[in-house]
Amino acid sequence: MSHNEETPRKSGSNPAERFADYVPSIESRDIVSIRSRNGLLIDGAWVDAADGRTFTTVEPATGEALAEIALGGTEDVDRAVAAARHAYDSVWRDMPGAERARYLFRLARLLQDRAREFAVLETIDGGKPIRESRDIDIPLAAAHLFHHAGWADKLDLAVPGMRAAPLGVIGQITPWNFPLLMVAWKIAPALACGNTVVLKPAETTSLTTLLLGELTREAEFPPGVLNIVTGAGDTGAALAAHGGIDKVAFTGSTEVGKSIRRAVAGTPVRLTLELGGKGAHIVCDDAAMDQAIEGVVDGIFFNQGHVCCAGSRLLVQEGIADAFVDRLRDRIGRLRVGDPLDKNTDVGAINSAEQLARIVEHVEGARQEGCEVYQPPCALPERGWFHAPTIVTGVGGSERIAREEVFGPVLTVQTFRTEREAVDRANATRYGLSAGIWTEKGSRILWFANHLRAGVVWANTFNKFDPASPFGGVRESGFGREGGRQGLQEYLTLAPVR
Amino acid sequence: MSERPPALESLRAASVDALALEERAARLASRSIKRESKRAGLELTVACMDLTTLEGADTPGKVEAMCQRALHPDPEDPAIGAVAAVCVYPDLVGVAARALAGTPVKVASVAGAFPSGRSHREHRLAEIRQAVADGADEIDIVIDRGAFLAGRLTEVHDDVAAAKDACGDAHLKTILEVGELGSYDNIRLASMVAMAAGSDVIKTSTGKLSLSATPAIALCMAEAIRDHLDQTGAEVGLKLAGGVRTAKQALGYLSIIAETLGTAWLTPERFRFGASSLLNDVVLQLRFGASGRYARLDNLPVD
Numbered sequence: 026m027s028h029n030e031e032t033p034r035k036s037g038s039n040p041a042e043r044f045a046d047y048v049p050s051i052e053s054r055d056i057v058s059i060r061s062r063n064g065l066l067i068d069g070a071w072v073d074a075a076d077g078r079t080f081t082t083v084e085p086a087t088g089e090a091l092a093e094i095a096l097g098g099t100e101d102v103d104r105a106v107a108a109a110r111h112a113y114d115s116v117w118r119d120m121p122g123a124e125r126a127r128y129l130f131r132l133a134r135l136l137q138d139r140a141r142e143f144a145v146l147e148t149i150d151g152g153k154p155i156r157e158s159r160d161i162d163i164p165l166a167a168a169h170l171f172h173h174a175g176w177a178d179k180l181d182l183a184v185p186g187m188r189a190a191p192l193g194v195i196g197q198i199t200p201w202n203f204p205l206l207m208v209a210w211k212i213a214p215a216l217a218c219g220n221t222v223v224l225k226p227a228e229t230t231s232l233t234t235l236l237l238g239e240l241t242r243e244a245e246f247p248p249g250v251l252n253i254v255t256g257a258g259d260t261g262a263a264l265a266a267h268g269g270i271d272k273v274a275f276t277g278s279t280e281v282g283k284s285i286r287r288a289v290a291g292t293p294v295r296l297t298l299e300l301g302g303k304g305a306h307i308v309c310d311d312a313a314m315d316q317a318i319e320g321v322v323d324g325i326f327f328n329q330g331h332v333c334c335a336g337s338r339l340l341v342q343e344g345i346a347d348a349f350v351d352r353l354r355d356r357i358g359r360l361r362v363g364d365p366l367d368k369n370t371d372v373g374a375i376n377s378a379e380q381l382a383r384i385v386e387h388v389e390g391a392r393q394e395g396c397e398v399y400q401p402p403c404a405l406p407e408r409g410w411f412h413a414p415t416i417v418t419g420v421g422g423s424e425r426i427a428r429e430e431v432f433g434p435v436l437t438v439q440t441f442r443t444e445r446e447a448v449d450r451a452n453a454t455r456y457g458l459s460a461g462i463w464t465e466k467g468s469r470i471l472w473f474a475n476h477l478r479a480g481v482v483w484a485n486t487f488n489k490f491d492p493a494s495p496f497g498g499v500r501e502s503g504f505g506r507e508g509g510r511q512g513l514q515e516y517l518t519l520a521p522v523r
Numbered sequence: 524m525s526e527r528p529p530a531l532e533s534l535r536a537a538s539v540d541a542l543a544l545e546e547r548a549a550r551l552a553s554r555s556i557k558r559e560s561k562r563a564g565l566e567l568t569v570a571c572m573d574l575t576t577l578e579g580a581d582t583p584g585k586v587e588a589m590c591q592r593a594l595h596p597d598p599e600d601p602a603i604g605a606v607a608a609v610c611v612y613p614d615l616v617g618v619a620a621r622a623l624a625g626t627p628v629k630v631a632s633v634a635g636a637f638p639s640g641r642s643h644r645e646h647r648l649a650e651i652r653q654a655v656a657d658g659a660d661e662i663d664i665v666i667d668r669g670a671f672l673a674g675r676l677t678e679v680h681d682d683v684a685a686a687k688d689a690c691g692d693a694h695l696k697t698i699l700e701v702g703e704l705g706s707y708d709n710i711r712l713a714s715m716v717a718m719a720a721g722s723d724v725i726k727t728s729t730g731k732l733s734l735s736a737t738p739a740i741a742l743c744m745a746e747a748i749r750d751h752l753d754q755t756g757a758e759v760g761l762k763l764a765g766g767v768r769t770a771k772q773a774l775g776y777l778s779i780i781a782e783t784l785g786t787a788w789l790t791p792e793r794f795r796f797g798a799s800s801l802l803n804d805v806v807l808q809l810r811f812g813a814s815g816r817y818a819r820l821d822n823l824p825v826d
């Protein structure tokens with residue numbers, strides 16, 4: 026395979042241009058070895074799907090097949106849940122917390138030791154820039170494991186006056202935008218609390234999850250504590266509706282979240298949902314302009330906009346709107362879109378052909394509804410799935426592009442005159458996951474934070490995550506929290522100490 | 524003398540968020556610069572360098588040796604062109620001017636009671652005039668930080684404008700001494716005042732303090748230059764001085780400039796590094812790029 030083909034760049038004779046063109050600096054893929062066939066992790070062993078079916082995972086930057094992965098079915102989910110139940114009853118539930126912690130610490134250290142391998146694999150399989158998988162996804166995944174490992178022997182201190190006990194077997198379904206990171210967010214608190222897990226990673230991005238599964242074997246986790254059943258929507262549906270689990274934790278689209286909620290309705294199965302978003306990013310006229318620009322750029326173009334808490338709606342105060350949008354246009358012209366393995370790439374590949382088609386359809390729809398669409402002149406790679414950074418202006422608020430989650434590098438721009446108007450516009454959505462504020466005035470920050478209906482409000486920054494900080498949404502962005510003490514409680518039953 | 528803008532105070536309105544600025548600067552400074560881009564960046568670093576000696580123990584012999592080095596940055600590779608300028612104390616301007624007569628290398632001098640700037644205006648201006656008369660092409664002054672921190676922006680402005688006037692045809696590089704300004708807001712404000720007063724170049728530091736150029740400060744000043752350009756159409760240069768010692772640091776700064784002001788700013792007319800030890804590291808890296816082997820540092824000239 027001839028990956029890493031260098032896209033030809035103009036090379037002027039001027040040394041300043043030769044410098045600033047940044048010849049490709051490609052992270053080597055030699056560090057990863059991808060198995061051509063990948064099984065399910067059930068009861069500590071890699072096995073094929075019961076009916077032998079597989080599916081193909083593809084590299085978004087090239088469109089080429091990477092590996093075959095077992096397609097888990099109902100029978101496989103049954104076996105995985107049974108293995109998890111057995112591990113729960115026989116080992117994990119009653120193991121002292123300090124001992125459970127040792128497994129999680131070991132897993133976290135192994136992940137750190139092999140961070141580069143995980144980062145390269147994440148970028149190959151998912152399309153995100155290597156800078157992000159190297160500097161954000163993998164270190165943060167390890168941080169979540171470390172953080173929650175530390176909780177394992179302190180659970181009775183998590184909520185004062187309450188004795189904590191695990192729930193049982195947890196079914197977890199993760200998305201493709203932060204594949205390993207979302208797995209760490211889910212399994213770390215679940216396992217630390219003494220639950221066992223059946224995990225269904227997103228269909229297009231299973232590889233780092235499977236590698237983490239292999240690390241649990243290296244760390245000699247008791248069999249059945251973490252089971253991985255790969256597959257697509259049907260596999261996830263089978264897991265969510267399974268009668269043998271005590272809780273479902275899902276991160277993904279609002280549409281699927283609703284169907285899961287219907288599936289568990291009327292059962293004792295607990296549920297947390299982390300769903301879509303249409304985050305408002307509010308820039309006031311007194312904001313630090315250049316830093317607000319960077320915040321807005323990072324808020325929507327981070328991970329190609331495949332971010333549930335993306336700041337996809339810019340609300341900018343009218344007095345500075347023209348100057349701000351001009352500068353924003355100029356700034357996105359400097360974003361480097363291309364090979365995700367290039368260390369200088371700012372915007373990588375769209376995760377799948379289907380997702381690219383959805384984004385293109387949204388942008389076309391915006392044009393048809395009379396919005397103005399701006400994309401900087403930038404050469405996209407000829408193969409693979411890429412989308413130029415896009416700014417949509419002339420947006421009123423009722424257009425589809427302003428209401429629905431695009432999950433791509435597309436920012437809509439609206440203006441506001443007063444703080445009240447900004448809040449009203451920001452809250453005029455069915456979602457409520459994130460919001461951002463840029464102002465130099467502290468009282469404004471507090472007022473906005475109190476009036477925005479969103480699970481997370483960032484002030485003069487955006488997309489900051491920490492294992493100690495609870496994350497989650499309100500309204501159709503879901504319920505339940507991940508991270509912090511609040512996130513821990515989602516995996517515990519609490520009873521008053523007598 | 525340049526005209527005083529109507530309200531220097533209005534420049535206070537624009538502010539800088541420290542954390543976000545530092546984050547952006549750190550990201551820009553960690554671009555991965557390889558092969559042709561690296562070579563071009565290293566050559567630019569040499570071409571944009573003010574080779575500097577500012578010691579009490581400087582002698583004519585030391586300055587003459589440095590001038591030779593300025594003309595031939597790598598004595599073993601004539602393809603590496605001369606540096607932009609040498610920078611010396613005012614009493615040695617004549618020595619440098621004679622050594623560099625007929626060459627493209629400029630003579631710069633720190634005048635105006637460097638490094639504190641704490642002397643009477645007429646003495647400082649007289650020192651500038653004398654340095655120019657002795658052959659200095661560029662004059663590096665420091666702003667009055669005392670007046671700036673006391674909020675007397677007009678005084679700072681008028682002082683710089685008077686220095687510009689005293690420079691005549693020589694270029695004025697105005698040092699903000701960022702290590703004494705206390706905040707990015709102040710660094711930005713001082714940049715705007717210095718530019719409004721007619722500085723040809725704004726410069727971070729004297730090199731005499733421990734806090735001098737950093738990626739975030741360079742970004743902050745580059746953004747101020749870009750905003751001044753947008754507002755007035757005037758193109759002001761940037762000089763980073765103090766603390767730039769390695770080729771890798773230098774390449775990081777070039778990325779900050781290129782991605783903030785554009786490649787048009789990466790020329791000796793608009794961008795300079797003030798440094799002494801940086802040159803040898805750059806030459807080592809250039810030789811490594813050419814041969815694949817690191818030269819021994821003790822094979823390089825000491826100037």
